[in-house]
Amino acid sequence: MASANPKTIYMDNNATSRVAPEVVEAMMPYLTESYGNPSSMHTFGGQVGEAVKTARKKVADLLGADPEEITFTSCGTESDSTAILSALRTFPEKRHVITTRVEHPAVKNLCDSLQTVTGHKYKVTRLKVDSEGMLDMAEYEAALTDDTAIVSVMWANNETGVIFPVEEMAAMAKQRGILFHTDAVQAVGKIDIDLAQLDIDFLSLSGHKLHAPKGIGVLYIKRGTLFVPFLTGGHQESGRRGGTENVASIVGLGRACELAGEKMAEENGRVKQLRDKLEEGLLAKVPKSMLNGHKTARLPNTANISFEFVEGEAILLHMNQHRICASSGSACTSGSLEPSHVLRAMGVPFTAAHGSIRFSLSVYNTEEEVDFVIEKMPAIIASLRKMSPFWKG
Amino acid sequence: MWEYTDKVQEHFLHPHNVGEIEKPSGTGDVGSLACGDALKLTLKINKDDIITEAKFKTFGCASAIASSSVLTDMVTGMSVDEAAKITNEDIASALGGLPKEKMHCSVMGREALEAAIADYRGQVLPMAQGEIVCECFGVTDLEIIRAIKESSLRSVEEITNFTKAGGGCGKCEDKLREILQQTVSGKESAVPVNVKLKPKRMTSLQKIKKIEEVLEREIRPGLRKDGGDIELIDVDGDFVIVSLRGACKSCHKSQTTIKEYVEKKLRELVLESLIVEEEN
Known part of the structure; x- marks a missing residue:
């Protein structure tokens, strides 16, 4: 209907x-005959592992990243939670998080729960926006403290499309040794992103916003950034995220990133x-x-x-x-x-x-x-x- | 997506009796722009107390519009006494049911009908008395108790679905739970209802409505003459946040305008304690 x-x-x-027709086409073999487990020792599984590797490279290319900086997750929300909670576990003595008032619920509600669930163990600064949806950089600069564990600011707003100056904001955080995460779910595939040039430590993306299927996401973790996994389990994703790979969707996301670059x-x-x-x-x-x-x-x-x-x-x-x-x-x-x-x-x-x-x-x-x-x-x-x-x- | 019945769809897409009766016998005006839904019901009633015509104007979602439309159909031809017996459940079933989160739309219909009948009879609405429990949406304890009894509500969530109480900041949840327990156990009936009738404090919503009225009637005409305008941004307790538009925006006297003119007028006509500030 x-x-x-x-x-x-x-x-x-x-x-x-x-879902782009080209993406469906790329995925089909991994939903049919190529059903092996990428971790297996036999060639049948190993070939599937190769496909995951190729996809990882394609995602990295769109972001200006290295393949080893790409971790596949189940969705944008998982990537957001993983990044923010990892930062808090990395710096347990730091009790301050900076975010904005206009984040997607994936970040907004997580930050809210950091206060309510932990009995206000954490302090959260939510940056204001003006009538055009823009941040006040002076307010941001003043909010950065030695107690700040992580800044989480969306690259582009899902409701208005407003783009935040995350490049500049990440650099300001870096100067003070503060980790920087950006929810780039709406930005990836729509604007140029070159992470190699930037001080962004974590970036979340979601496949289904760029013509890949639902149920696949990515967390970019800059090389050298301290990291604590969210899903503990097998050695998949270099030990950064347990759970057997969602191979068909990973391959689909790789193809979608390739198409996004072309388009x-x-x-x-x-x-x-x-x-x-x-x-x-x-x-x-x-x-x-x-x-x-x-x-x-x-x-x-x-x-x-x-x-x-x-x-x-x-x-x-x-x-x-x-x-x-x-x-x-x-x-x-x-x-x-x-x-x-x-x-x-x-x-x-x-x-x-x-x-x-x-x-x-x-x-x-x-x-x-x-x-x-x-x-x-x-x-x-x-x-x-x-x-x-x-x-x- | 909401699951709306065919009947809701039909009344929403092709509503009956849209408009406003000139010189109505009774008018019911409920809800507000800030709430997200509002209904103005006008009735024409003949000397035999029969409702001969009903019209509505509604700001709101599909179920608010459909509830208003079906209500005007229901009451036309009824005696005022018969109409007074209509419940929100009657309105909802005339539509073949509403999603539970949308039951407050049928409650709004019933409230408008009650208000219009009270207006016709020259009476004061009992529900407008009582004590405000939910400040976000201006819902009183009497309204909540009535909804619990009429619709056999058994949880705070259901109270929110039917009355909107608790659907904003959520601070009144404990109070709602308490009222629910008392009402279900029958304790509240020990207190005669008229004992509770005390003058209502002004809720944020009433404040917003009143402020909007004063801005429109007293302040905007003057500003517009000078090519400016004013917009109400938010009301937070006694703080009234406004934004000047047009020529006023760049005017160096804007602060004086706000304090000397806008604030003075609002204090005089709405509430002495108001503090007006320009949005930064």
Whole structure:
């Protein structure tokens, strides 16, 4: 029923993305005839080990890293937890963590639990953002102390696409001997990353955001960084993460990283142009609409737009009637009763926060699709405003 | 994705009786923008006490819109006394059920209906009395006790689903658990309800609503004349965080505007203790 047939207009790529056909093709042998265990002594398994090795190299190439710095995990969340908890175990005497108010729940809720579960053994600084979603570097600099074990700051925000200056922030942490982790789940594959040149100690990525399957992630651990595993078990991943390798997905992720490298120019060219067209079209055609997040320091594929005085879930379900897929930061879509913590941290007024829609594109989107969305949205918003008690149109 | 019944979908996509009756016999205005849902119900009632027309305007999700729509269908043709007996469960079942997390949408419908009937009868709503338990969403103990009894609620989570209480900061969870225990064990009935009727403190939400009203009525027109505007960003206790827009934003007198003009007006018309600050 809900298959992504040609009529479905998928603009929710920050939630998850289509598995590239090339990726499926690369994976198939490891879901069928090549089922060996990479750790086995026989050639049958050893060949599979070779495939994992090749994939590791491809992931490393996209990030400007060495293959030995790449550890495969099950998802972005596991990578985030592994990095932050490793830092705390490495420096048990340090009791301070710096993060931001707009992190993904994978980092935000972990940091919250560091305080609540441990009975406030840890102090957590959550950096503020301004109305465009940007950090105050002076606040960051002042927050770095001798007690700080790790800084965890996302590279790009999943809701607004705003990009943080993690290169500079990592360098500042390094100067004071503080470990730096970045949740780069939304950034990898969308913007150029060259870790060899940077002071980033840990980086998390997630396969399904860049056209690989769900259930595969990576933690980059810079060479020389002290590390304590999260999953203890077998000797897989050089003893950094126990558990038999998810071979097919690892191979798929390798292929997806290779494709992402090839398509980086298209992502920052054609996809960005489509995004700009969509954004400008909607802001021009729908009165009382506004962009959330910095205009330029932003991922090329993401546009978060608020339509004032209407509610996000209602908008999404009307869009659904036209088979347009997107997300909202409204309270009703999350299952919680409050709107997105990211928009609230930015000080987006309630009139707008409840009516925010995130469009996130990919290389699979076309200009026809963008035109169709620009054509349909004004009537959807107008019909909902007509029944809103707050709309004085 | 929520599992909505066909009936919910139908009322959401093609709502009935959208609008506002001119010179209504009774009006029920509940919820707020800050809460994420709000409903304005207007009723036309004839001399025989029959509801001849009902219209709604709703800001909210699919189930809020569907609940409002089906409610207007239900009450049309009913006597006021009959309508007064409608419960939130009746609204939900008319829609073929609602997801449990969305039951508060049907409660909002019932509240708007009660408010409209009280308005028609010239009565004060009993539920608006009582003591605020959940400050985030402005829910009183009486509302919570009523929901527990009417819908046989048995957990704090269910209370949140039905009334929103506890769905914000979560600080009132212990209090909710206490009310639940007392209500289920029947202890609260030992205290006559009217003993508890004391004037309501102003909740954050009431404050926000009132502040918005004053900004709109008293402050914006003056600022707009000068090409400026003001936006309410947040209300945290007595702190009112605002942001000046347009010409006001770059005006070197903005601090004076905020303290001398905005703060003075809000203290005069909303609450003496308010402190207005510009968002940094």
